[in-house]
Amino acid sequence: MRKILLALSICCGLFAQAQESPIAIVPEPVSIVMPATAGRYLVSPASKIGLAGKGLENSADFFNEYLQKSFGYKLDVKSPGKKTDIILTLSRTSNPVSGAYTLSVDTKGITISGHDELGVFYGIQTLLQLIPTAETNHTLPTPFVNISDYPRFAYRGLMLDVGRHFFDVNFVKKYIDFLALHKMNYFHWHLTDDQGWRIEIKKYPKLTEKGAWRNGTIIGNYPGKGNDNTRSGGFYTQEEIKDIVKYAEKRYITIIPEIEMPGHASAAIAAYPELSCFPDEATKTYYFNPNSAWAGDSTGKQVQQIWGVCRDVFVPSENTFKFLEGVLDEVIALFPSKYIHVGGDECPKDNWKRSEFCQQLMKEKGLKDEHALQSYFIQRMEKYINSKGRSIIGWDEILEGGLAPNATVMSWRGEDGGIEAANSGHNVVMTPNTYVYFDYAQSKKEDSVVIGGYLPLDKVYNYEPLPTALPADKQKFILGAQANVWTEYMDNPSKVEYMIFPRMSALSEVLWSQKEKRSFANFQQKLPLQIKRYLLWGINYSKAFYEPQADGASVK
Ligand code: ACM
Numbered sequence: 001m002r003k004i005l006l007a008l009s010i011c012c013g014l015f016a017q018a019q020e021s022p023i024a025i026v027p028e029p030v031s032i033v034m035p036a037t038a039g040r041y042l043v044s045p046a047s048k049i050g051l052a053g054k055g056l057e058n059s060a061d062f063f064n065e066y067l068q069k070s071f072g073y074k075l076d077v078k079s080p081g082k083k084t085d086i087i088l089t090l091s092r093t094s095n096p097v098s099g100a101y102t103l104s105v106d107t108k109g110i111t112i113s114g115h116d117e118l119g120v121f122y123g124i125q126t127l128l129q130l131i132p133t134a135e136t137n138h139t140l141p142t143p144f145v146n147i148s149d150y151p152r153f154a155y156r157g158l159m160l161d162v163g164r165h166f167f168d169v170n171f172v173k174k175y176i177d178f179l180a181l182h183k184m185n186y187f188h189w190h191l192t193d194d195q196g197w198r199i200e201i202k203k204y205p206k207l208t209e210k211g212a213w214r215n216g217t218i219i220g221n222y223p224g225k226g227n228d229n230t231r232s233g234g235f236y237t238q239e240e241i242k243d244i245v246k247y248a249e250k251r252y253i254t255i256i257p258e259i260e261m262p263g264h265a266s267a268a269i270a271a272y273p274e275l276s277c278f279p280d281e282a283t284k285t286y287y288f289n290p291n292s293a294w295a296g297d298s299t300g301k302q303v304q305q306i307w308g309v310c311r312d313v314f315v316p317s318e319n320t321f322k323f324l325e326g327v328l329d330e331v332i333a334l335f336p337s338k339y340i341h342v343g344g345d346e347c348p349k350d351n352w353k354r355s356e357f358c359q360q361l362m363k364e365k366g367l368k369d370e371h372a373l374q375s376y377f378i379q380r381m382e383k384y385i386n387s388k389g390r391s392i393i394g395w396d397e398i399l400e401g402g403l404a405p406n407a408t409v410m411s412w413r414g415e416d417g418g419i420e421a422a423n424s425g426h427n428v429v430m431t432p433n434t435y436v437y438f439d440y441a442q443s444k445k446e447d448s449v450v451i452g453g454y455l456p457l458d459k460v461y462n463y464e465p466l467p468t469a470l471p472a473d474k475q476k477f478i479l480g481a482q483a484n485v486w487t488e489y490m491d492n493p494s495k496v497e498y499m500i501f502p503r504m505s506a507l508s509e510v511l512w513s514q515k516e517k518r519s520f521a522n523f524q525q526k527l528p529l530q531i532k533r534y535l536l537w538g539i540n541y542s543k544a545f546y547e548p549q550a551d552g553a554s555v556k
């Protein structure tokens with residue numbers, strides 16, 4: 001029946017208006033109470049914001065920037081007085097969780113009261129969804145309501161892979177805004193990979209002179225239908241990174257930088273061949289399928305032009321550790337994050353098996369196999385990172401050969417790695433490919449090139465980060481979850497937006513909203529208004545949820 005109704009609403013072209021509710025907050029708050037007497041407070045260009053507390057300027061600035069972009073004006077900000085329309089204040093809420101807030105709209109105006117600065121910032125995000133997406137007579141009628149809210153999980157993340165395709169500073173900032181608007185708090189920035197090194201390291205300039213650029217890219221899905229023969233790439237200067245870190249801080253978002261090791265290292269090896277087990281061997285221009293086309297020079301070490309898992313990985317030598325420590329010194333100076341991501345995934349052991357140096361090292365260190373060598377590599381880097389007062393986070397392969405102490409695990413190959421890590425007392429961020437890989441198709445008849453897989457909106461929405469297989473006393477180790485945006489098949493910002501929306505909005509409810517408040521039926525009701533917001537933000541999004549699928553059924 002629901003499918004018939006949905007089909008009807010699509011036929012009539014009404015879905016964007018039909019079931020729109022005046023209050024549609026995403027992610028769903030803990031409590032929304034409508035007063036007995038309905039009404040609206042009119043926000044207008046003459047409205048004033050009052051700040052009653054320290055550190056609330058970030059929240060007022062974010063609100064004003066949104067108004068400026070959307071409606072062309074900003075509001076005056078002052079100390080609260082009789083004529084203040086919107087008051088931002090701090091007070092202990094009944095639920096003492098960082099990020100908790102209450103918001104009320106009545107005849108007198110709008111009050112956002114945060115448990116802390118963060119709470120006020122999240123209250124602002126809710127207010128931005130209470131105001132309409134279009135003005136009425138130069139006003140923004142805002143419904144009377146009382147909202148009380150706080151987050152469910154402490155870690156609410158989204159990753160962006162800028163290694164496969166480079167995205168400029170403006171888009172990275174836009175991406176950070178998407179996180180803020182969804183009350184998310186971790187931006188995992190995947191900065192290095194086989195196809196490009198994206199962060200300026202002053203001690204090792206060739207990383208970006210050579211490692212940030214490739215001579216071509218395969219066309220279409222691996223192994224590709226030819227090569228585009230176009231040089232592409234780019235990197236962030238340290239000044240740009242400082243600017244982005246500051247931008248994120250003003251939005252209460254922590255950036256976790258990722259420097260991949262020991263695998264996915266082709267771009268670094270192209271810059272410094274001595275980081276390979278076999279510095280004199282040319283880069284393989286294909287992995288298993290010899291049909292990939294290559295552009296330009298194929299001698300010596302090259303930045304990769306094809307997608308997949310490359311066997312030329314870091315040699316675990318003193319020289320490599322010294323190099324990585326030099327890189328991390330600069331990374332740590334740029335990023336205040338407690339976590340430094342060391343990758344650790346998809347490191348084929350082929351080269352380590354045939355390297356005399358690696359075999360000798362394993363004997364000397366008493367390492368029983370190459371998995372133990374991977375563990376030795378990661379634990380060594382962990383000690384260095386710990387000595388700088390930071391902690392490592394890595395993909396679930398860091399469990400191989402024994403888990404490094406103090407490590408936080410990102411469980412990506414399903415949930416098992418996360419369950420194993422939590423059972424042994426390690427903190428975990430769930431990022432299972434089965435539920436939160438936003439590079440997977442959202443439609444069964446996707447017509448753009450994507451990596452494969454099928455991850456429709458409701459599957460993301462219904463994801464539960466606390467695995468039922470995990471005993472109750474171990475659930476505290478699950479910090480939250482994160483979606484990953486691998487960009488092999490996303491070569492421009494619009495495609496990234498298309499792949500993340502509306503799935504990111506669904507994920508925000510998984511991470512923020514209380515479990516008992518989550519309802520896909522309710523989310524579906526809110527989606528038309530959320531889509532109007534996307535239009536206001538000027539972004540691309542997928543309509544797959546509203547399309548009939550190849551098998552005749554809707555995506556659901
Ligand atoms: C991964 O998707 N290789 C972490």
